[in-house]
Amino acid sequence: MTALALEPMPRTSPLRRLSGVLYRHPHLLLLALLGPPILWLGVVYLGSLIALLLQSFFSIDEFSGVVNREFTLRTYGELAHPANLDIIGRTVMMAAAVTIAAAAIAFPIARYMALHATGRTKAVLYLLVMLPLWSSYLVRVYAWKLILAKEGIVTWVFDQLGLAWLLDGILAIPVIGGPSLSISYIGTFIVFVYIWLPFMILPIQAALERVPASLLEASADLGAKPRQTFRKVILPLAFPGVVAGSIFTFSLTLGDYIIPQIIGQSRIFIGQAVFIHQGTAGNIPLAAAFTVVPIVIMAIYLFGAKKLGAFDAL
């Protein structure tokens, strides 16, 4: 055995002493770790969120335009105004339509990624879905302004195929049509689906990823036709994933104000209403009351989703 004596431990270092104190008082360590993020998120974020919600119980003086800081439910009463109900209804319908379309497009991709692709293909597919999810929201919205413009590629493709009459026919449909695709609800709808699609693909893929291959084997082995396996095995297992994805598509559509502003009609959505009331109109209480709408809708939605077991797929 070595005869070298071990150096005395450096007990004097202040960091070491501090470390000893934190050992003896683990609560101090927890406080040191949790303090800064909680201060930031709790005070800055939660604080402003609560302040905003409180302001929805204030009202605005119709003549002077000054915020009256007294508790009232009048502002919420204003939400029930037909014009505002119209905005809320339009937004919810759009969110529902977007969610359904996104699920329909996302499902085959997610199914292929989870149940068929392997190795490199799978990695590449994953990247192809993930890149648009994380990158360039605004640029991707902008891309559709190019595509849907009257002189853009969609019109050109329809012309080349000799289907210009069809496009005109679609645009002539009342309500959802318009002078061009980029000034119509159809355009808004397409862009919403496009932007939120990755948010739908990944949860469904995650849910299907947990389907063991042996289960599909078993189903086939028991004599189920592919169609039956799909209906009785794959679809029920994918459902929590669809619900999880729909949380994103629904919530994001409810709150977005950029997309309908760039691609769409003059009739507005909740997000735009919030933006207008807090900005040009200076009616913070009404804007705040409007933000409560998506929060309440999402709370109900999340409660339902939890019952359906969607959170396991997140």
Next chain:
Amino acid sequence: MDIAVRFERVSRHFGEVRAVDDVSLEVRAGEFFAMLGPSGSGKTTCLRLIAGFERPSAGHIEIFGVQADRLPPFERDVNTVFQDYALFPHMNVIDNVCYGLMVRRVSRRERHGRGAEMLNLVRLEGLETRRPSQLSGGQRQRVALARALINQPKVLLLDEPLGALDLKLREEMQSELKTLQRSLGITFVFVTHDQGEALSMSDRVAVFNKGRIAQVDTPETIYARPATRFVADFVGHANIIEPASAQRLAGRAGTFALRPEKIRFAAGGAMPETGWAMTDGQVVAAQYHGSHTRYEIRLTDGLVLIAQRQNEAEPMAASADGRVRLAWRLDDMTPLGPDSEAPP
């Protein structure tokens, strides 16, 4: 004799669970001390209390006479070999081994000199630059050992260090650890659930049950004189003779343990001698184990005894119908105390 580790009425509670419950214990300097018990019996928590990963809820711990209750792990002259080895995956073997010296700011040259010595000691020369992921289980175990020993701890703690190894390697490491401990003269505290390991390696064994110590003694005494029914059952095999049977068979009051190999097969006409108990029974099952055979024998009152017999040349004195006469020394019946039960 110096006391390496002293527990004075130590408890460690996790919420409602009393992982360690009012344990007092002395580990002597230089001994190989085993903590034996089933999982959840508190032995590992005791080890973690010595290392400083846990702090006692009540009671005091001394390490070589120094009160250690408030000492963080990095200020205790105690090192640990972890069950999963806990090697640092981002460091190679030599950096793993020299970690303790590095954080003490020993120069790189001296560090590597002593690291090489340690690798020599555990016979891992030439693997300095390997990563832990490139080593076999046995090699990882040796790296963990070298890493813990380089700090020249006063006490080395080993948490089921052989659990992950296969049988042959485990037997090899058992004798190696024992030799190492003798030559270094360091106190080893060894946690295991394997009674064979505890008996064969240690100077003394503490048997844990439900957060308490059921018995502390030498392996010989633990085996020959188990203090409680739990110890008798957990260490080796034992026939437990309940008070009614004990009264009838041996004329004694109390509950007793009787090891299977202490039971002799007497000749058919043998008569009881003083100091012996004798009874008749019927062999209901026999298991051949190579060096010995184990018999299940049903006595006339329905009690079933396990008896074990070395397989020697002479045949067993049993009649054709499997009737046997059994005899054992009254001294071989060990009186059992009550098992400690956690207080309500």
Next chain:
Amino acid sequence: MRSRRKARAAAEKKPAALTLRLAVIAGLAFLHIPLLLILLYAFTTEEKSYQFPPPGLTAKWFAAVWERPDIWQAVGLSLKVAAISTVVALVLGTLASAALWRFNFFGRESVSLLLVLPIALPGIITGISLRSAFSLAEIPFSFWTIVLGHATFCVVVVYNNVIARFRRTSGSMLEASMDLGADGFQTFRHVLLPNIATALLAGGMLAFALSFDEVIVTTFTAGQQSTLPIWMLNELVRPRQRPVTNVVAVFIIAVTSLPILGAYYLTRRGEHIAGGSR
């Protein structure tokens, strides 16, 4: 024979039906063709409209962008905001994940919910909350109000990546380090940090990409200053030189894609990039 066939089928996944393949290809084309079109439009000679096909191709718009001080200013601001928000998010996200990993305390669930809230709720809610709080507290808009907003939703990205790594890190490694004589800070430096380094890098890169690209919250917290996405939004509402916007769009795609690809390669073993919406 039958059992062998079954064994093979279990080992390899079945090839997909043709209709499924077509649906996948169509879906992915839908996701990516728009981005390719932007690349094409960055070279168009048509200045006044989005005419397709472009009447001619030119690279002069890249030079035009080079000479626009307003764009450079916006790029500079965006880079600065993203860098500082990322640093703040790295510190706060790592602290939070360490606390939630090592400790079991009352209100743990609420804390993890609080961390996710800024990206779980639509960005407009975060934005308008911060804006009205600034106005209540009479804080003037500045560089720091933008950072405040961005760091808030970047924390969760770092948190998600780091805690995923923590969960795969054996706690006994920290104990081993302390056991060998390293105090808490030495343990952090020599053991913990090397083990979470790539997760930190990945989380940081994603946070950077998220911040660099953010527009919804920024419109509420920026005042008069223009980050690159704000500049872009103004161009979309009131177009001036369309091809210049296209070039900037290509630039944004590049700047946000590279860190995302990097983050993917850093965490591909065992962890998906943990995150969520914006």
